Amino acid sequence: MAGSTRYIRYILLAFVTLVVIFFISSSSSTVDDRVKSATDLLKKQGSLFKGHSPSSDSTSPSPPKPPPRFHSDEEHDTSGQVLGNPPSLSEESPPEPMPSGHSNATSPNPSSQKLGTNKQPFTHNPVAPGERMNATFVTLARNSDVWEISRSIRQVEDRFNRNYGYDWVFLNDDEFDDTFKKVTTTLTSGRARYGKIGEDHWGFPSWIDQEKAATVREEMREKKIIYGDSISYRHMCRYESGFFFRHPLMMEYEYYWRVEPSIELFCDVSYDPFKYMAENNKKYSFVLSLYEYRETIPTLWDSVKNFTQSFPQHIAKDNALWWISEDEGKNYNNCHFWSNFEIGSLEWLRSDAYIDYFTHLDKDGGFFYERWGDAPVHSIAAALMLPKDEIHFFNDIAYYHVPFTHCPTGEQTRLDLKCHCDPSHNFDWNGYSCLARWYDMNDWEKPEGWQDEQ
Numbered sequence: 236m237a238g239s240t241r242y243i244r245y246i247l248l249a250f251v252t253l254v255v256i257f258f259i260s261s262s263s264s265t266v267d268d269r270v271k272s273a274t275d276l277l278k279k280q281g282s283l284f285k286g287h288s289p290s291s292d293s294t295s296p297s298p299p300k301p302p303p304r305f306h307s308d309e310e311h312d313t314s315g316q317v318l319g320n321p322p323s324l325s326e327e328s329p330p331e332p333m334p335s336g337h338s339n340a341t342s343p344n345p346s347s348q349k350l351g352t353n354k355q356p357f358t359h360n361p362v363a364p365g366e367r368m369n370a371t372f373v374t375l376a377r378n379s380d381v382w383e384i385s386r387s388i389r390q391v392e393d394r395f396n397r398n399y400g401y402d403w404v405f406l407n408d409d410e411f412d413d414t415f416k417k418v419t420t421t422l423t424s425g426r427a428r429y430g431k432i433g434e435d436h437w438g439f440p441s442w443i444d445q446e447k448a449a450t451v452r453e454e455m456r457e458k459k460i461i462y463g464d465s466i467s468y469r470h471m472c473r474y475e476s477g478f479f480f481r482h483p484l485m486m487e488y489e490y491y492w493r494v495e496p497s498i499e500l501f502c503d504v505s506y507d508p509f510k511y512m513a514e515n516n517k518k519y520s521f522v523l524s525l526y527e528y529r530e531t532i533p534t535l536w537d538s539v540k541n542f543t544q545s546f547p548q549h550i551a552k553d554n555a556l557w558w559i560s561e562d563e564g565k566n567y568n569n570c571h572f573w574s575n576f577e578i579g580s581l582e583w584l585r586s587d588a589y590i591d592y593f594t595h596l597d598k599d600g601g602f603f604y605e606r607w608g609d610a611p612v613h614s615i616a617a618a619l620m621l622p623k624d625e626i627h628f629f630n631d632i633a634y635y636h637v638p639f640t641h642c643p644t645g646e647q648t649r650l651d652l653k654c655h656c657d658p659s660h661n662f663d664w665n666g667y668s669c670l671a672r673w674y675d676m677n678d679w680e681k682p683e684g685w686q687d688e689q
């Protein structure tokens with residue numbers, strides 16, 4: 236009995252195993268069949284492999300094509316002639332026509348036919364009409380700034396210069412390396428030019444007492460004054476105050492636009508600011524203004540007052556003294572234009588008035604015995620030696636340099652210029668900004684909504 240039960244158990248086990256094997260093999264082929272038929276269905280509807288040849292039954296995507304390459308003679312074009320000549324694609328065959336009955340690989344966006352009159356079709360680098368000024372962008376930078384300045388260049392090019400192709404001069408107290416040159420040449424639409432600063436323009440002048448300067452740096456380090464112990468920062472401030480506009484490369488131009496690493500431009504610049512400066516007889520301009528850190532310039536105003544006594548002929552008649560002094564010139568109120576953004580006249584900076592001013596300040600040694608910044612140095616010069624209407628506030632150039640933002644007040648301006656700045660970050664009407672004082676000096680009405688941004 237026990238033996239026959241064992242046989243029955245064996246037979247049952249074998250039967251169950253067969254059933255399981257049959258079930259597994261039949262169910263997998265069903266799934267496969269279903270996938271195949273769904274694929275066929277979609278293929279027939281033309282919605283899964285749009286653009287693929289109907290004979291292709293491979294489900295694996297074809298390998299991506301290499302990106303189009305630019306002709307090498309335009310890769311590092313420095314002639315400034317790139318605009319208007321879109322780089323041609325090398326040896327790239329035109330797209331093959333689709334077999335009749337099949338749509339293109341991408342279908343046109345139906346709403347593109349319905350764009351309103353305020354929309355322009357996108358074209359790459361359309362050349363802005365009109366003449367160009369004799370002007371350049373200028374950047375002082377170290378090789379290590381390459382990626383941060385690249386971000387700035389990209390913004391300036393996207394928002395303005397790709398349509399204008401102005402030159403870009405890069406200056407450095409060291410040789411620019413290949414990476415810096417390669418990357419920045421590629422990003423700029425106009426000529427990119429590289430200049431090394433001579434030792435006579437970057438370094439301690441002979442009359443500076445090195446020990447005294449070192450003691451000051453140590454004291455400022457202890458007081459935790461920003462850049463207080465830095466030698467290179469002082470050379471930089473002195474260079475920007477008195478020399479960049481005299482570099483041999485810069486001598487070729489009349490106007491400059493200073494660009495620093497890591498800035499942002501938030502709105503389209505829809506006209507040529509250089510041309511605006513030239514046509515409206517503007518010599519200096521700003522987007523942000525604020526109060527200087529007093530401890531970096533304790534004796535700057537004394538030096539300025541001595542200068543005005545020695546050179547009264549350089550003081551302009553309708554100047555902006557009111558903006559920088561609340562007691563008719565006895566004291567400086569520390570208001571200054573933030574000079575990491577500047578569009579200005581190089582010829583003004585090279586004028587006798589400015590050179591006399593800088594030379595006077597430089598002799599007093601405050602670039603090294605204190606930590607005079609190029610912002611108050613430029614600003615005081617502009618406020619005293621230019622009629623105030625030769626200084627321009629570019630409200631429509633929206634700008635950021637850590638930590639401040641200029642975002643134009645007024646929603647319509649921001650929409651018209653396709654701005655992407657957050658108006659709540661606008662520094663203009665903040666208590667530490669000197670813009671309201673600039674408006675008051677000029678008797679200008681403040682823009683609608685300014686109180687909400689205080």
Ligand SMILES: Nc1nc2c(ncn2[C@@H]2O[C@H](COP(=O)(O)OP(=O)(O)O)[C@@H](O)[C@H]2O)c(=O)[nH]1
Pocket residue numbers: 374375376377380406407408409467468471494495496575
């Ligand atoms: N070549 C060179 N450029 C410098 C040096 N120090 C600062 N710069 C440049 O001078 C400008 C101002 O310096 P930055 O560090 O931005 O100063 P901040 O904006 O006052 O914090 C920037 O364009 C820097 O790239 C330096 O030692 N050598």
Ligand SMILES: [Mg+2]
Pocket residue numbers: 495496575636
């Ligand atoms: Mg900076």
